Structure formats: structure tokens, C-alpha cells
Amino acid sequence: MRQTTSSHPNTPDLTTTPAKKHNKTTMSSVFEPSHSTTRPPLGGGPSLADTLPSINFGFDELRDRMAKFTAKFDAFIEQGRKRVLEERNQFRMNVAELQEDQRMKKKDIEILQLKTSSYQQTMSKEAAETREMQAAITSLTAQRDKQAANRDALKAQIAATQKEIDARLAAQRAHAAQVEAQARFNVPELDFWVTNLCLRIEGAGVEDRLKFVYTHVDEKSWEREAWFELSMGGRDYDVRHCRPKLEREKVERVLERVNETRELAVLLKGMRELFVEAMKS
Structure with missing residues (x-):
């Protein structure tokens, strides 16, 4: 504790000062001139030092006061x-x-900043979605108007097409009645041509199409076959494929005569003549 007191720059060293004064007092109190010199007095009487009065400076009291002050000062410190x-x-x-x-607070500020950023992003996203929805609504409205116009046009077109279909159905019914009436006469005649023209009739694997196969058209090989496929799906007859290959112009001329007369025998006879001619060449 005294070390703390002495280390203060403005505090005097109170512990050492009383000791120094006490030492001086002790030395002064025990100083005897008779002991300080070996010279005998000049006269036979007492010396001057012996005649001086003894002085008590009260160092003990001062030391006690200093000790008490030091204790109080140490307690204060x-x-x-x-x-x-x-x-x-x-x-x-x-x-x-x-x-x-x-x-x-900093953490709360960061959380608030994150929430603010999230809210801003959400608002931006919602604004973009709103614009997209408005654009989609505008586009759908335009499409609806366009489809309504197309619907009206289609209705008119359907009505016109229905009229045309009705007319074609009526024509087909009339043609079917004519074909049916002609078929009654064609069946015996067809058997005659199949027998006499060495002909057989097969399916072509396609609806409304027949395959007519001839034999005995090549003089060098009676077993060699020649055939053609007849399409009957349309209003007029049409030859789709044939083996061996025939000139299309000649086939068209035969078909033209058949479609004019509506007689199948003309087609069968004309095609056989074309095959025989092709085999010879």
C-alpha cells in the first residue's frame, strides 16, 4: 500500500521523511561534545556545550501523527x-x-433490411405478374374476338358446304342407283370376260380399289402375269398402278371411253390389248 502511495507523482514520500528527522533528532540528542574531541578543555570549568539547554522537538508525537496520517491516507487510497x-x-x-x-440493433437492422428487400422483390414480382396478366387478358380478348369472327365465317362456310354435300349426296345416290342397275347386267358379262380374257380379280389392299390380273398375254410365257389396279372411289374410274408399265396417254384414252360409257368390259378389253402390245414390244 505504501508503494502505491509513493508511486503517485504528486504524493510526497511521507514514510521516509519522519525517519530522516528521527535520525537527526537522535544524533542531536546523543551528541556530546566531550566525545567528539580529544582535546581537553582549556579551563578547569564546564564546557559551552554542557551549558546549553536540552531541546525536545516532539518527534515521537510527530511520528505517531504521521503514522496515523499514513494509515488514513492508505485507507483513502x-x-x-x-x-x-x-x-x-x-x-x-x-x-x-x-x-x-x-x-x-445491428442484427435487427439487418433483419429489417432483408425483410424490406424481400417485400420489394415480392412487390416487383407481383407488379410483373400483374402486367403479364393484363397482357394475357388483352391477348385472350383479341383471340376471343378473332375466334368469334372465325366462328361466324365457319358457320357460313359450313352452311355452303352442307348445301354442296347435299347436292353431291343426291348425285351419288343417283349414280349408285345407276351402277346398281348396270351391275345386274355386268355380273354375267363379267363372268364371260373373266373366262375369255384369262382374268382374275383380287383385292388391292386399299378401300375402293380392285386388282385385275391377266395371264396368257405373253406368247412366249402363258403364265406370265400382267395387272393393273382400278380405283373406284371417285366419280370416274382411274388406273393407279400397272405391271408392266404402260404409256399413260394410252391408259387415259381407255379410261376416257370407260367413263363415257360406264361399261367395265371396255376397260377390261382395252387394258388387255395394251398389255399384249407391251409384251410384244
Whole structure:
């Protein structure tokens, strides 16, 4: 504790000062001139030093007072040190609390910034979605109007097409009646041509199409076959494929005569003549 007191720059060294004064007092109190010299007095009477009065400076009382002062000063310093420590600890606690509060505030600010950013992004996204929905509504409205116009046009077209279909159905019914009436006469005639033209009739694998196969068309090989496929799906007859290959112009001339007369025998006879001619060449 005395070391703490002496280390203060403005505090005097009170512990050493009384000791120095005490030493001087002791030396003065025990000083005897008779012991300080070996010279005998000049006269036979007492010396001058013996005649001086003894002086008591009260060093013991001063030392006690200094000791009490030192104790009080040390207690004051100790209390001050404790108070300084307490205040420093309290200051540190306050600083720690302030730092913690600052950290929490900073964290709250960061959370609020994140929420603000999220809200802004959400608002931007909702605004973009709103614009997209408005654009989609505009586009759908335009499509609806366009489809309504197309619907009206289609209705008119359907009505016109239905009229045309009805006319064609009526024509087909009339043609079917004519074909049926002609078929009654064609069946015996067809058997005659199949027998006499060495002909057989097969399916072509396609609806409304027949395959007519001839034999005995090549003089060098009676078993060699020649055939053609007849399409009957349309209003007029049409030859789709044939083996061997025939000139299309000649086939067209035969078909023209058949479609004019509507007699199948003309087609069968004409095609056989073309095959025989092709085999010879």
C-alpha cells in the first residue's frame, strides 16, 4: 500500500521523511561534545556545550501523527482504488451492455433490411405478374374476338358446304342407283370376260380399289402375269398402278371411253390389248 502511495507523482514520500528527522533528532540528542574531541578543555570549568539547554522537538508525537496520517491516507487510497475498480468494472459492464445492444440493433437492422428487400422483390414480382396478366387478358380478348369472327365465317362456310354435300349426296345416290342397275347386267358379262380374257380379280389392299390380273398375254410365257389396279372411289374410274408399265396417254384414252360409257368390259378389253402390245414390244 505504501508503494502505491509513493508511486503517485504528486504524493510526497511521507514514510521516509519522519525517519530522516528521527535520525537527526537522535544524533542531536546523543551528541556530546566531550566525545567528539580529544582535546581537553582549556579551563578547569564546564564546557559551552554542557551549558546549553536540552531541546525536545516532539518527534515521537510527530511520528505517531504521521503514522496515523499514513494509515488514513492508505485507507483513502485503498477506498479510491476500490471505487476506481468498481467504476471501471461498471464502465466495462456498461460498455459490454452497449455493445450487446448495438449488436442486437445491428442484427435487427439487418433483419429489417432483408425483410424490406424481400417485400420489394415480392412487390416487383407481383407488379410483373400483374402486367403479364393484363397482357394475357388483352391477348385472350383479341383471340376471343378473332375466334368469334372465325366462328361466324365457319358457320357460313359450313352452311355452303352442307348445301354442296347435299347436292353431291343426291348425285351419288343417283349414280349408285345407276351402277346398281348396270351391275345386274355386268355380273354375267363379267363372268364371260373373266373366262375369255384369262382374268382374275383380287383385292388391292386399299378401300375402293380392285386388282385385275391377266395371264396368257405373253406368247412366249402363258403364265406370265400382267395387272393393273382400278380405283373406284371417285366419280370416274382411274388406273393407279400397272405391271408392266404402260404409256399413260394410252391408259387415259381407255379410261376416257370407260367413263363415257360406264361399261367395265371396255376397260377390261382395252387394258388387255395394251398389255399384249407391251409384251410384244
